[in-house]
Amino acid sequence: MKSKRAAEGDAFAEFSIAVLRLAGHLQAEGDTLARPAGQTSARWQVLAAADHAPMSVADTARALGLARQGVQRVADLLEGEGLIAYRDNPAHQRAKLMELTEAGRVTLSDIQGRQAKWADRHGGEFGEQRLREATGVIAEVLASLSGKQQA
Template identity: 40%
Template sequence: MEAYRLLVADVYEVAGLSRRTSENLARPLGQTTARWHVMSVLSGGPHTVPATARRLGLAAQSVQRVVNDLLASGHLEAVDNPDHAQSPLMRLTDLGRDTVDELFARSAEARAEVLGRAGVTADELLAARAVLRKLIGALRE
């Protein structure tokens, strides 16, 4: 169906444009979009690398490289996983939480400005998200 194809193409385009904006916001804090994305997922609570990769739609190996960098920089810590001894949970440290909170604050300001220019409301965003979540659910089945 053409409407589906067009939606997916637009999602890719907005994701690419958003990533460029995010890089510009993250750079002054010594971060990258990849690091920000991983910390963002983990801001909701500890996850394994494979679970984080699934959420981001990426290969676990690429997420593992980013996680290794975040562990080395002190933004993440590995904690025991009671469900799987070989797959530790990754958790934000205080430094990681402070960093992601600052990134979210910078992003909120920039996104509010973009949404104002676009004339898009929070309700419209939530409606669009609801459609995307339905599609995600169907594709995962």
């Protein structure tokens, strides 16, 4: 026997499915944008995190909502290619900090140049206000599901 949801429950289920479908499309688009630089969406995310601030693999995984082991695998590959370097972490002896190398900066800049054109094109289709409102709703749902209060 099927349970009947409230109208709000139906709307949330439809929203959830749409967000999951969007995530798949964004992952594929990210791979397309990163491919000319010899990278993937996952590698691009780790490069961008390392550029944002010196972070450990665990900090990066938390910030991206990913498994630490997966981020560690990607970070080690990027280090092997000379795109990031590990350096000592004054706050933790074993958890090294990732930082971009010069080659990593060049690679990230290459990807970001393509992403800026892509984002401008798609952003123009929907408008800044609508996108900021949608982003706000998604941020609220994420905060609710993770048990955190919205700032």
